[in-house]
Amino acid sequence: MEWEPPLVQVFQNLPETKIETDEEPIDVSRLKCYELPLVDLGRLNSGHAMNRKECEKEIIEAAKEWGFFQVVNHGICKEILVKLQEEQLKLFRQPFHKKANQNPSNSPTGFYRWGNLAATSRAHFSWSEAFHIPVSSVSDFRTSNHLSSTVEEYTEQVSELTQKIAEILADNMGICSYKTFLADKVVPSSCYLRMNRYPPCPKSYSKTCGLVSHTDTSYLTVLHQDNTGGLQLMKDGAWICVKPNPSALVINIGDLFEAWSNGLYKSVRHRVVTNGQVERFSIAYFSLPTTDTVIRSCSQPTIYRDFSFEEFKRQIQFDVKSTGNKIGLPRFLR
Numbered sequence: 001m002e003w004e005p006p007l008v009q010v011f012q013n014l015p016e017t018k019i020e021t022d023e024e025p026i027d028v029s030r031l032k033c034y035e036l037p038l039v040d041l042g043r044l045n046s047g048h049a050m051n052r053k054e055c056e057k058e059i060i061e062a063a064k065e066w067g068f069f070q071v072v073n074h075g076i077c078k079e080i081l082v083k084l085q086e087e088q089l090k091l092f093r094q095p096f097h098k099k100a101n102q103n104p105s106n107s108p109t110g111f112y113r114w115g116n117l118a119a120t121s122r123a124h125f126s127w128s129e130a131f132h133i134p135v136s137s138v139s140d141f142r143t144s145n146h147l148s149s150t151v152e153e154y155t156e157q158v159s160e161l162t163q164k165i166a167e168i169l170a171d172n173m174g175i176c177s178y179k180t181f182l183a184d185k186v187v188p189s190s191c192y193l194r195m196n197r198y199p200p201c202p203k204s205y206s207k208t209c210g211l212v213s214h215t216d217t218s219y220l221t222v223l224h225q226d227n228t229g230g231l232q233l234m235k236d237g238a239w240i241c242v243k244p245n246p247s248a249l250v251i252n253i254g255d256l257f258e259a260w261s262n263g264l265y266k267s268v269r270h271r272v273v274t275n276g277q278v279e280r281f282s283i284a285y286f287s288l289p290t291t292d293t294v295i296r297s298c299s300q301p302t303i304y305r306d307f308s309f310e311e312f313k314r315q316i317q318f319d320v321k322s323t324g325n326k327i328g329l330p331r332f333l334r
């Protein structure tokens with residue numbers, strides 16, 4: 001197909017070297033499927049203090065226990081989500097050479113990325129393609145790719161949603177009020193929208209990941225996924241698969257919130273497995289701070305040393321280049 005990136009060609013040339021890892025190989029048939037904790041956000045505006053409190057409690061518990069939860073009545077209307085998926089399909093259905101034109105060397109900083117050109121073995125390869133768009137560039141990107149204003153509308157609404165959730169989580173951390181520490185750091189222009197497409201993967205390569213195991217480099221991530229399934233996460237030391245719920249958005253805690261909350265909320269490892277028959281689509285919104293922001297744990301004794309977001313990103317880029325993998329927070333342990 002003219003829109004497919006040359007995943008097979010690149011993958012075939014990578015060695016099968018078994019890397020040292022504590023992860024089990026992918027065997028989807030053995031995994032248990034779970035529904036993520038489901039939180040009805042409608043209660044936040046219901047006018048009843050009791051309902052609001054209960055909703056906040058569920059968010060806080062899920063962020064501590066799972067690092068992941070799903071929300072309904074989140075305030076983003078169905079029409080926007082449907083239009084967003086149509087836009088996403090159009091974007092990925094462009095001929096590969098057109099997509100690749102935006103990032104001819106497939107560099108990890110360009111808009112368009114596929115596979116993982118830094119991969120030194122098949123274990124680091126992701127069977128997927130993605131557009132990684134800074135929210136500040138959505139309008140430039142829109143003109144050059146004929147994306148509709150839906151993407152802008154979505155980023156505005158999803159940003160409000162992340163603020164609401166961050167506020168609840170932060171206010172529960174005691175001294176760290178959202179308004180004092182985060183409100184002027186996490187601005188829309190520092191956030192990213194990542195559109196993912198996972199093409200069907202040949203049966204013989206089915207142990208390959210659609211997206212390799214990672215934690216998110218964000219405060220919060222909001223994920224909109226289709227009905228295909230494939231997302232897995234680490235729960236109590238084992239991989240579990242997540243049942244997709246088309247009417248919900250998935251929220252997860254990223255590394256920065258874990259560090260800021262001093263480990264109270266968990267940035268949990270997750271990955272996407274491949275599918276032999278159907279393609280899968282998802283859209284992730286990452287709430288991120290300006291690069292000069294210093295992430296300082298809000299209680300004592302601190303698990304992680306203070307670091308700036310700039311330093312965190314630089315370390316990740318260095319590790320990905322030299323090992324093929326992101327290491328992330330463990331680099332900043334005290």
Ligand SMILES: O=C(O)CCC(=O)C(=O)O
Nearest residue numbers: 194196225231272282284
């Ligand atoms: O596609 C998914 O379900 C997950 C995507 C993801 O983890 C990411 O983009 O960071």
Ligand SMILES: [Fe+2]
Nearest residue numbers: 214215216270
């Ligand atoms: Fe992720």
